[in-house]
Amino acid sequence: MRIPRIHRMLAGLAVTGLAVAVVPASAVAYDDSRGATATVRDVNGTSLGTVVLQSSGGKIVVAGRLSGLTAGFHGFHIHAVGLCEAPFTTAGGHLNPAGVGHGQHAGDLPLLKVAADGRATSVTETDSVTFADIFDADGSAIIIHALPDNYANIPTRYSAAGIPGPDAATLGTGDAGGRIACGIIKR
Structure with a gap:
Protein backbone atom coordinates (compact mmCIF):
# COMPACT_ATOMS: atom_id res chain seq x y z
CA MET A 1 0.00 0.00 0.00
CA ARG A 2 1.31 3.45 -0.96
CA ILE A 3 1.34 5.99 1.90
CA PRO A 4 0.35 9.52 0.78
CA ARG A 5 3.07 12.12 1.12
CA ILE A 6 1.14 14.17 3.70
CA HIS A 7 0.97 11.15 6.00
CA ARG A 8 4.73 10.54 5.62
CA MET A 9 5.34 14.26 6.24
CA LEU A 10 3.16 14.30 9.39
CA ALA A 11 4.84 11.12 10.64
CA GLY A 12 8.23 12.80 10.16
CA LEU A 13 7.06 15.87 12.05
CA ALA A 14 5.80 13.65 14.88
CA VAL A 15 9.24 12.09 15.26
CA THR A 16 10.81 15.55 15.54
CA GLY A 17 8.18 16.79 18.01
CA LEU A 18 6.36 18.94 15.46
CA ALA A 19 3.28 16.76 14.98
CA VAL A 20 0.23 18.61 13.84
CA ALA A 21 -2.54 16.11 13.33
CA VAL A 22 -3.36 12.66 12.11
CA VAL A 23 -5.97 12.65 9.38
CA PRO A 24 -7.31 9.24 8.35
CA ALA A 25 -6.69 8.40 4.70
CA SER A 26 -10.39 7.65 4.32
CA ALA A 27 -11.34 11.18 5.44
CA VAL A 28 -9.52 13.11 2.71
CA ALA A 29 -8.00 12.11 -0.61
CA TYR A 30 -4.62 13.84 -0.61
CA ASP A 31 -2.88 15.16 -3.66
CA ASP A 32 0.66 14.20 -2.73
CA SER A 33 2.27 16.09 -5.61
CA ARG A 34 2.23 19.60 -4.10
CA GLY A 35 3.21 20.88 -0.73
CA ALA A 36 5.09 23.62 1.05
CA THR A 37 6.52 24.57 4.44
CA ALA A 38 7.31 27.74 6.33
CA THR A 39 9.76 27.88 9.23
CA VAL A 40 8.25 30.57 11.43
CA ARG A 41 10.70 32.86 13.27
CA ASP A 42 10.24 35.71 15.71
CA VAL A 43 11.80 39.18 15.31
CA ASN A 44 15.04 37.89 16.87
CA GLY A 45 15.32 35.07 14.33
CA THR A 46 14.42 32.32 16.81
CA SER A 47 12.53 29.44 15.23
CA LEU A 48 9.06 29.02 16.71
CA GLY A 49 8.13 25.97 14.63
CA THR A 50 6.93 24.94 11.20
CA VAL A 51 3.74 25.43 9.23
CA VAL A 52 3.03 22.86 6.52
CA LEU A 53 0.74 23.48 3.54
CA GLN A 54 -0.51 20.49 1.57
CA GLY A 75 -4.08 36.78 13.99
CA PHE A 76 -2.73 34.08 11.66
CA HIS A 77 -2.52 34.79 7.94
CA ILE A 78 -0.87 34.11 4.64
CA HIS A 79 0.66 37.42 3.56
CA ALA A 80 1.24 38.53 -0.03
CA VAL A 81 5.05 38.70 -0.17
CA GLY A 82 7.58 35.99 0.66
CA LEU A 83 9.97 38.25 2.55
CA CYS A 84 10.48 38.19 6.33
CA GLU A 85 12.61 41.10 7.47
CA ALA A 86 11.72 42.25 11.01
CA PRO A 87 9.33 43.85 11.83
CA PHE A 88 7.89 41.80 8.93
CA THR A 89 6.13 44.62 7.09
CA THR A 90 8.14 43.38 4.09
CA ALA A 91 5.61 40.52 3.84
CA GLY A 92 3.01 43.00 2.57
CA GLY A 93 -0.68 42.76 3.41
CA HIS A 94 -2.87 39.69 3.60
CA LEU A 95 -2.83 37.61 0.43
CA ASN A 96 -5.77 39.05 -1.48
CA PRO A 97 -5.64 38.34 -5.23
CA ALA A 98 -9.38 39.03 -5.62
CA GLY A 99 -9.11 42.49 -4.03
CA VAL A 100 -11.96 41.82 -1.57
CA GLY A 101 -12.52 43.22 1.93
CA HIS A 102 -10.93 41.87 5.09
CA GLY A 103 -12.53 38.75 6.46
CA GLN A 104 -12.72 37.52 2.87
CA HIS A 105 -9.01 37.72 1.96
CA ALA A 106 -7.61 34.50 0.50
CA GLY A 107 -4.89 34.62 3.17
CA ASP A 108 -7.25 34.96 6.14
CA LEU A 109 -6.92 31.90 8.40
CA PRO A 110 -8.67 31.11 11.69
CA LEU A 111 -7.21 32.62 14.84
CA LEU A 112 -4.20 30.91 16.37
CA LYS A 113 -4.98 29.92 19.99
CA VAL A 114 -1.82 29.78 22.09
CA ALA A 115 -1.94 27.91 25.40
CA ALA A 116 -0.51 29.22 28.68
CA ASP A 117 2.73 27.32 27.99
CA GLY A 118 3.26 29.32 24.76
CA ARG A 119 2.42 26.42 22.45
CA ALA A 120 -0.12 26.26 19.66
CA THR A 121 -1.27 23.61 17.23
CA SER A 122 -3.41 24.57 14.28
CA VAL A 123 -4.91 22.54 11.44
CA THR A 124 -7.33 24.06 8.96
CA GLU A 125 -8.49 23.56 5.39
CA THR A 126 -9.10 26.41 2.99
CA ASP A 127 -10.35 26.64 -0.55
CA SER A 128 -9.86 30.42 -0.65
CA VAL A 129 -6.23 30.23 -1.71
CA THR A 130 -4.28 28.17 -4.24
CA PHE A 131 -0.61 27.32 -4.61
CA ALA A 132 -0.64 29.48 -7.73
CA ASP A 133 -1.65 32.43 -5.51
CA ILE A 134 0.95 31.56 -2.88
CA PHE A 135 3.81 31.03 -5.35
CA ASP A 136 3.22 34.06 -7.56
CA ALA A 137 6.17 36.22 -8.65
CA ASP A 138 6.98 37.50 -5.13
CA GLY A 139 5.93 34.46 -3.09
CA SER A 140 4.06 34.52 0.23
CA ALA A 141 4.67 34.24 3.96
CA ILE A 142 2.92 33.06 7.11
CA ILE A 143 2.50 35.87 9.65
CA ILE A 144 1.49 35.68 13.30
CA HIS A 145 0.17 38.92 14.78
CA ALA A 146 0.36 40.19 18.36
CA LEU A 147 -3.42 40.43 18.77
CA PRO A 148 -6.51 38.52 17.64
CA ASP A 149 -8.04 39.31 14.27
CA ASN A 150 -11.67 40.47 14.33
CA TYR A 151 -12.05 39.88 10.56
CA ALA A 152 -13.56 43.38 10.30
CA ASN A 153 -16.57 42.05 12.16
CA ILE A 154 -17.66 45.16 14.03
CA PRO A 155 -21.39 45.73 14.35
CA THR A 156 -22.67 49.07 13.09
CA ARG A 157 -23.76 49.99 16.63
CA TYR A 158 -20.06 50.63 17.37
CA SER A 159 -18.31 53.62 15.91
CA ALA A 160 -14.89 54.81 14.87
CA ALA A 161 -14.35 58.58 15.02
CA GLY A 162 -18.11 59.05 15.35
CA ILE A 163 -18.91 57.01 12.23
CA PRO A 164 -20.89 53.79 12.77
CA GLY A 165 -19.02 50.55 12.13
CA PRO A 166 -15.38 49.60 11.68
CA ASP A 167 -12.62 52.08 10.87
CA ALA A 168 -10.07 51.76 8.04
CA ALA A 169 -7.58 49.77 10.17
CA THR A 170 -10.23 47.24 11.12
CA LEU A 171 -11.37 46.90 7.52
CA GLY A 172 -7.80 46.42 6.31
CA THR A 173 -6.22 44.29 9.00
CA GLY A 174 -8.83 43.25 11.55
CA ASP A 175 -6.96 45.12 14.31
CA ALA A 176 -4.59 42.16 14.69
CA GLY A 177 -1.73 44.40 15.82
CA GLY A 178 1.96 44.13 15.11
CA ARG A 179 3.62 41.25 13.32
CA ILE A 180 5.47 39.09 15.84
CA ALA A 181 6.54 36.14 13.68
CA CYS A 182 7.05 35.32 10.02
CA GLY A 183 7.89 32.34 7.83
CA ILE A 184 8.54 32.36 4.09
CA ILE A 185 6.48 29.67 2.38
CA LYS A 186 8.76 27.39 0.32
CA ARG A 187 8.18 24.29 -1.78
Whole structure:
Protein backbone atom coordinates (compact mmCIF):
# COMPACT_ATOMS: atom_id res chain seq x y z
CA MET A 1 0.00 0.00 0.00
CA ARG A 2 1.31 3.45 -0.96
CA ILE A 3 1.34 5.99 1.90
CA PRO A 4 0.35 9.52 0.78
CA ARG A 5 3.07 12.12 1.12
CA ILE A 6 1.14 14.17 3.70
CA HIS A 7 0.97 11.15 6.00
CA ARG A 8 4.73 10.54 5.62
CA MET A 9 5.34 14.26 6.24
CA LEU A 10 3.16 14.30 9.39
CA ALA A 11 4.84 11.12 10.64
CA GLY A 12 8.23 12.80 10.16
CA LEU A 13 7.06 15.87 12.05
CA ALA A 14 5.80 13.65 14.88
CA VAL A 15 9.24 12.09 15.26
CA THR A 16 10.81 15.55 15.54
CA GLY A 17 8.18 16.79 18.01
CA LEU A 18 6.36 18.94 15.46
CA ALA A 19 3.28 16.76 14.98
CA VAL A 20 0.23 18.61 13.84
CA ALA A 21 -2.54 16.11 13.33
CA VAL A 22 -3.36 12.66 12.11
CA VAL A 23 -5.97 12.65 9.38
CA PRO A 24 -7.31 9.24 8.35
CA ALA A 25 -6.69 8.40 4.70
CA SER A 26 -10.39 7.65 4.32
CA ALA A 27 -11.34 11.18 5.44
CA VAL A 28 -9.52 13.11 2.71
CA ALA A 29 -8.00 12.11 -0.61
CA TYR A 30 -4.62 13.84 -0.61
CA ASP A 31 -2.88 15.16 -3.66
CA ASP A 32 0.66 14.20 -2.73
CA SER A 33 2.27 16.09 -5.61
CA ARG A 34 2.23 19.60 -4.10
CA GLY A 35 3.21 20.88 -0.73
CA ALA A 36 5.09 23.62 1.05
CA THR A 37 6.52 24.57 4.44
CA ALA A 38 7.31 27.74 6.33
CA THR A 39 9.76 27.88 9.23
CA VAL A 40 8.25 30.57 11.43
CA ARG A 41 10.70 32.86 13.27
CA ASP A 42 10.24 35.71 15.71
CA VAL A 43 11.80 39.18 15.31
CA ASN A 44 15.04 37.89 16.87
CA GLY A 45 15.32 35.07 14.33
CA THR A 46 14.42 32.32 16.81
CA SER A 47 12.53 29.44 15.23
CA LEU A 48 9.06 29.02 16.71
CA GLY A 49 8.13 25.97 14.63
CA THR A 50 6.93 24.94 11.20
CA VAL A 51 3.74 25.43 9.23
CA VAL A 52 3.03 22.86 6.52
CA LEU A 53 0.74 23.48 3.54
CA GLN A 54 -0.51 20.49 1.57
CA SER A 55 -2.91 20.20 -1.34
CA SER A 56 -5.96 18.07 -0.55
CA GLY A 57 -8.94 17.54 -2.85
CA GLY A 58 -9.11 21.11 -4.15
CA LYS A 59 -8.25 22.63 -0.79
CA ILE A 60 -5.05 23.46 1.03
CA VAL A 61 -4.51 22.03 4.50
CA VAL A 62 -2.53 24.48 6.65
CA ALA A 63 -1.08 22.77 9.72
CA GLY A 64 1.51 23.81 12.25
CA ARG A 65 2.84 23.39 15.71
CA LEU A 66 4.48 26.44 17.23
CA SER A 67 5.99 27.42 20.58
CA GLY A 68 7.47 30.46 22.28
CA LEU A 69 4.40 32.63 21.74
CA THR A 70 2.35 34.74 24.16
CA ALA A 71 -0.75 32.98 25.46
CA GLY A 72 -4.08 33.96 23.92
CA PHE A 73 -5.48 34.45 20.44
CA HIS A 74 -3.35 35.77 17.57
CA GLY A 75 -4.08 36.78 13.99
CA PHE A 76 -2.73 34.08 11.66
CA HIS A 77 -2.52 34.79 7.94
CA ILE A 78 -0.87 34.11 4.64
CA HIS A 79 0.66 37.42 3.56
CA ALA A 80 1.24 38.53 -0.03
CA VAL A 81 5.05 38.70 -0.17
CA GLY A 82 7.58 35.99 0.66
CA LEU A 83 9.97 38.25 2.55
CA CYS A 84 10.48 38.19 6.33
CA GLU A 85 12.61 41.10 7.47
CA ALA A 86 11.72 42.25 11.01
CA PRO A 87 9.33 43.85 11.83
CA PHE A 88 7.89 41.80 8.93
CA THR A 89 6.13 44.62 7.09
CA THR A 90 8.14 43.38 4.09
CA ALA A 91 5.61 40.52 3.84
CA GLY A 92 3.01 43.00 2.57
CA GLY A 93 -0.68 42.76 3.41
CA HIS A 94 -2.87 39.69 3.60
CA LEU A 95 -2.83 37.61 0.43
CA ASN A 96 -5.77 39.05 -1.48
CA PRO A 97 -5.64 38.34 -5.23
CA ALA A 98 -9.38 39.03 -5.62
CA GLY A 99 -9.11 42.49 -4.03
CA VAL A 100 -11.96 41.82 -1.57
CA GLY A 101 -12.52 43.22 1.93
CA HIS A 102 -10.93 41.87 5.09
CA GLY A 103 -12.53 38.75 6.46
CA GLN A 104 -12.72 37.52 2.87
CA HIS A 105 -9.01 37.72 1.96
CA ALA A 106 -7.61 34.50 0.50
CA GLY A 107 -4.89 34.62 3.17
CA ASP A 108 -7.25 34.96 6.14
CA LEU A 109 -6.92 31.90 8.40
CA PRO A 110 -8.67 31.11 11.69
CA LEU A 111 -7.21 32.62 14.84
CA LEU A 112 -4.20 30.91 16.37
CA LYS A 113 -4.98 29.92 19.99
CA VAL A 114 -1.82 29.78 22.09
CA ALA A 115 -1.94 27.91 25.40
CA ALA A 116 -0.51 29.22 28.68
CA ASP A 117 2.73 27.32 27.99
CA GLY A 118 3.26 29.32 24.76
CA ARG A 119 2.42 26.42 22.45
CA ALA A 120 -0.12 26.26 19.66
CA THR A 121 -1.27 23.61 17.23
CA SER A 122 -3.41 24.57 14.28
CA VAL A 123 -4.91 22.54 11.44
CA THR A 124 -7.33 24.06 8.96
CA GLU A 125 -8.49 23.56 5.39
CA THR A 126 -9.10 26.41 2.99
CA ASP A 127 -10.35 26.64 -0.55
CA SER A 128 -9.86 30.42 -0.65
CA VAL A 129 -6.23 30.23 -1.71
CA THR A 130 -4.28 28.17 -4.24
CA PHE A 131 -0.61 27.32 -4.61
CA ALA A 132 -0.64 29.48 -7.73
CA ASP A 133 -1.65 32.43 -5.51
CA ILE A 134 0.95 31.56 -2.88
CA PHE A 135 3.81 31.03 -5.35
CA ASP A 136 3.22 34.06 -7.56
CA ALA A 137 6.17 36.22 -8.65
CA ASP A 138 6.98 37.50 -5.13
CA GLY A 139 5.93 34.46 -3.09
CA SER A 140 4.06 34.52 0.23
CA ALA A 141 4.67 34.24 3.96
CA ILE A 142 2.92 33.06 7.11
CA ILE A 143 2.50 35.87 9.65
CA ILE A 144 1.49 35.68 13.30
CA HIS A 145 0.17 38.92 14.78
CA ALA A 146 0.36 40.19 18.36
CA LEU A 147 -3.42 40.43 18.77
CA PRO A 148 -6.51 38.52 17.64
CA ASP A 149 -8.04 39.31 14.27
CA ASN A 150 -11.67 40.47 14.33
CA TYR A 151 -12.05 39.88 10.56
CA ALA A 152 -13.56 43.38 10.30
CA ASN A 153 -16.57 42.05 12.16
CA ILE A 154 -17.66 45.16 14.03
CA PRO A 155 -21.39 45.73 14.35
CA THR A 156 -22.67 49.07 13.09
CA ARG A 157 -23.76 49.99 16.63
CA TYR A 158 -20.06 50.63 17.37
CA SER A 159 -18.31 53.62 15.91
CA ALA A 160 -14.89 54.81 14.87
CA ALA A 161 -14.35 58.58 15.02
CA GLY A 162 -18.11 59.05 15.35
CA ILE A 163 -18.91 57.01 12.23
CA PRO A 164 -20.89 53.79 12.77
CA GLY A 165 -19.02 50.55 12.13
CA PRO A 166 -15.38 49.60 11.68
CA ASP A 167 -12.62 52.08 10.87
CA ALA A 168 -10.07 51.76 8.04
CA ALA A 169 -7.58 49.77 10.17
CA THR A 170 -10.23 47.24 11.12
CA LEU A 171 -11.37 46.90 7.52
CA GLY A 172 -7.80 46.42 6.31
CA THR A 173 -6.22 44.29 9.00
CA GLY A 174 -8.83 43.25 11.55
CA ASP A 175 -6.96 45.12 14.31
CA ALA A 176 -4.59 42.16 14.69
CA GLY A 177 -1.73 44.40 15.82
CA GLY A 178 1.96 44.13 15.11
CA ARG A 179 3.62 41.25 13.32
CA ILE A 180 5.47 39.09 15.84
CA ALA A 181 6.54 36.14 13.68
CA CYS A 182 7.05 35.32 10.02
CA GLY A 183 7.89 32.34 7.83
CA ILE A 184 8.54 32.36 4.09
CA ILE A 185 6.48 29.67 2.38
CA LYS A 186 8.76 27.39 0.32
CA ARG A 187 8.18 24.29 -1.78
